[in-house]
Amino acid sequence: MASVTAPLRLAFRASDRPEALEALERLSSLYPSVPVAEADVIVALGGDGFMLETLHRTLDRPVAVYGMNRGSVGFLMNDYAEECLPERIAAAGRACIHPLQMDARSEEADLTSALAINEVSLLRQTRQSAKLRILVDGQIRLDELSCDGCMLATPAGSTAYNLSAHGPIIPLDAQVLALTPISAFRPRRWRGALLSHRARVRFEVLEADKRPVSAVADSVEVRGVKAVEVYERRDIALTMLFDAGRSFEERVLAEQFTA
CATH class of the missing domain: 2.60.200.30 (Probable inorganic polyphosphate/atp-NAD kinase; domain 2)
Structure with missing residues (x-):
C-alpha cells in the first residue's frame, strides 16, 4: 500500500503594511492554518525586513519560512500569488543559512x-x-x-x-x-x-x-x-523556501549580472 503524505501545516504571518494584512485575510480564508508553534511552514507576508524578523522568531523552534512579497524589497521573498499555495511550497527548494x-x-x-x-x-x-x-x-x-x-x-x-x-x-x-x-x-x-x-x-x-x-x-x-x-553560529540553521526555478542561489548569481 502506498504511503499517504500528510498535508503541510501552514501558519500565516504578516507585516503591518496594508497590502500584507489584506493578503493575510485572503489566504486565511482560502487555506487552513495552525498556530506558529504547530506549523511545518510559516508563510511570511511582507518584505525582506519582515522575513528577517520571522526568521529570528524561529530560533527557538527551527521551522521553514516561505516568504511572499507584500513589501517594498523582496529579494528574500517569492512572488505573491494565491493559487495552489500548498503545491508551490511542497515543490519549493530549501536554502539553509547560519547566523x-x-x-x-x-x-x-x-x-x-x-x-x-x-x-x-x-x-x-x-x-x-x-x-x-x-x-x-x-x-x-x-x-x-x-x-x-x-x-x-x-x-x-x-x-x-x-x-x-x-x-x-x-x-x-x-x-x-x-x-x-x-x-x-x-x-x-x-x-x-x-x-x-x-x-x-x-x-x-x-x-x-x-x-x-x-x-x-x-x-x-x-x-x-x-x-x-x-x-x-554553525550550530544554528535557518531554512528559507524558494519557488522551483527561482532558488536563492539563482537570485544571487543573477544579481551579479545586474547593471
Missing part, C-alpha cells in the same frame, strides 16, 4: 550578545570618524582603520547593506564571510576581505571616548562599544 553571533562589550563593561542573519556592523555615532583595530583569529590584520564603520556579512546578507557599501556578493554555499568597510578613509585602498566562515573577527574601538561607536546585529543595537567579537 552570526555578536558579543559586544560596552564602555560600562557590560556584555550584550545577539544574533544577526544579515550582518554585524559597527558605525560611528558622531561627526568624528570611527577608528577601529581589526583582528582575525587573534591576529591583528588592520592596526587602525579610519572609517564611518565596518561590517561582517553573511552570504545571505551580502546582497543587503554589504552590497550598498560596495562589498562582494557571496553565493550561499561559498562558506565565506564578507568583511567590508563603510566609507573607509585610511587606509584608502583597503576594500575589505573575504574570510573563512570559521573565522573569529574582533573589532577594537580606538579613542572610544572621543569617537564613540555603536554595534548593530540586525535589529539589536549597542551604543558606546569598546570591543566586539563576531563569529558564525
Whole structure:
C-alpha cells in the first residue's frame, strides 16, 4: 500500500503594511492554518525586513519560512500569488543559512550578545570618524582603520547593506564571510576581505571616548562599544523556501549580472 503524505501545516504571518494584512485575510480564508508553534511552514507576508524578523522568531523552534512579497524589497521573498499555495511550497527548494553571533562589550563593561542573519556592523555615532583595530583569529590584520564603520556579512546578507557599501556578493554555499568597510578613509585602498566562515573577527574601538561607536546585529543595537567579537553560529540553521526555478542561489548569481 502506498504511503499517504500528510498535508503541510501552514501558519500565516504578516507585516503591518496594508497590502500584507489584506493578503493575510485572503489566504486565511482560502487555506487552513495552525498556530506558529504547530506549523511545518510559516508563510511570511511582507518584505525582506519582515522575513528577517520571522526568521529570528524561529530560533527557538527551527521551522521553514516561505516568504511572499507584500513589501517594498523582496529579494528574500517569492512572488505573491494565491493559487495552489500548498503545491508551490511542497515543490519549493530549501536554502539553509547560519547566523552570526555578536558579543559586544560596552564602555560600562557590560556584555550584550545577539544574533544577526544579515550582518554585524559597527558605525560611528558622531561627526568624528570611527577608528577601529581589526583582528582575525587573534591576529591583528588592520592596526587602525579610519572609517564611518565596518561590517561582517553573511552570504545571505551580502546582497543587503554589504552590497550598498560596495562589498562582494557571496553565493550561499561559498562558506565565506564578507568583511567590508563603510566609507573607509585610511587606509584608502583597503576594500575589505573575504574570510573563512570559521573565522573569529574582533573589532577594537580606538579613542572610544572621543569617537564613540555603536554595534548593530540586525535589529539589536549597542551604543558606546569598546570591543566586539563576531563569529558564525554553525550550530544554528535557518531554512528559507524558494519557488522551483527561482532558488536563492539563482537570485544571487543573477544579481551579479545586474547593471
